[in-house]
Amino acid sequence: MFKPSYLSMYLIAGHQNFKNDPLASVERALAGGVTAFQLREKGSDAYRGQARIQFAREVKRICQRYHVPFIINDDIDLALTIGADGIHVGQEDMPIEEVRKVVKERMFIGVSTTSVEEALAAKAEGADYIGVGPLFATASKVDAKTPIGLEGLTTIVKAVHPLPVVAIGGIKPENAALVKASGAKGVAVISAITTAEKPDQIICAFRTHFD
Ligand SMILES: Cc1ncc(COP(=O)(O)OP(=O)(O)O)c(N)n1
Ligand SMILES: Cc1nc(C(=O)O)sc1CCOP(=O)(O)O
Ligand SMILES: [Mg+2]
Numbered sequence: 277m278f279k280p281s282y283l284s285m286y287l288i289a290g291h292q293n294f295k296n297d298p299l300a301s302v303e304r305a306l307a308g309g310v311t312a313f314q315l316r317e318k319g320s321d322a323y324r325g326q327a328r329i330q331f332a333r334e335v336k337r338i339c340q341r342y343h344v345p346f347i348i349n350d351d352i353d354l355a356l357t358i359g360a361d362g363i364h365v366g367q368e369d370m371p372i373e374e375v376r377k378v379v380k381e382r383m384f385i386g387v388s389t390t391s392v393e394e395a396l397a398a399k400a401e402g403a404d405y406i407g408v409g410p411l412f413a414t415a416s417k418v419d420a421k422t423p424i425g426l427e428g429l430t431t432i433v434k435a436v437h438p439l440p441v442v443a444i445g446g447i448k449p450e451n452a453a454l455v456k457a458s459g460a461k462g463v464a465v466i467s468a469i470t471t472a473e474k475p476d477q478i479i480c481a482f483r484t485h486f487d
Pocket of ligand 2: 288388389407408409410411413414415416417420421444445446447464465466467468
């Protein structure tokens with residue numbers, strides 16, 4: 277069962293992002309106050325097949341210990357195999373209605389959107405939440421679209437109300453207050469946390485805005 281509070285401090289990462297031991301990095305972030313974790317594997321071929329399944333199972337165990345929902349990006353087969361709490365898909369991934377047919381009510385579904393039209397379509401098709409972005413410029417997604425800015429975000433939040441929105445793309449503690457003012461339920465973040473010397477402090481700074 278999805279809760280909007282999951283979106284407060286939503287960490288996304290995969291092997292391409294971790295600087296240190298991946299499992300230890302996830303555990304440290306969860307202990308620091310992350311409210312949802314998405315596994316987004318975009319890099320090395322070494323993390324396909326059984327290695328990916330095994331890693332995802334271990335991450336799931338850590339998430340369960342911290343009572344944090346575990347979300348898989350793109351890979352519905354992996355999400356079903358390991359029994360994830362949620363699946364996140366974008367506009368180029370499996371359509372939401374098909375995802376829902378496969379996962380039924382076993383998982384919540386998040387959908388990436390970048391315009392009012394995409395956001396309204398995701399709402400009509402039964403998304404439990406939407407990711408809206410890129411809000412600002414980001415180096416963490418090679419095919420990111422043009423940033424929509426705070427005005428674009430605010431317009432989408434209002435258009436889909438009361439569907440929960442998590443903002444994504446170039447978000448740092450310094451701009452989190454502006455994100456909060458847009459009406460988004462929280463922030464989805466990669467680099468601000470995975471490149472931080474002290475991720476716990478960054479997580480704590482985000483949480484002061486979204487609690
Ligand atoms: C919370 C959240 N929002 C947006 C995305 C981006 O999804 P997508 O457009 O499918 O791009 P990839 O992440 O698959 O490169 C996301 N993953 N999470
Ligand atoms: C995974 C992802 N999706 C985006 C979108 O706009 O849909 S932006 C993005 C990358 C977010 O990373 P960072 O916090 O390092 O900017
Ligand atoms: Mg995707």
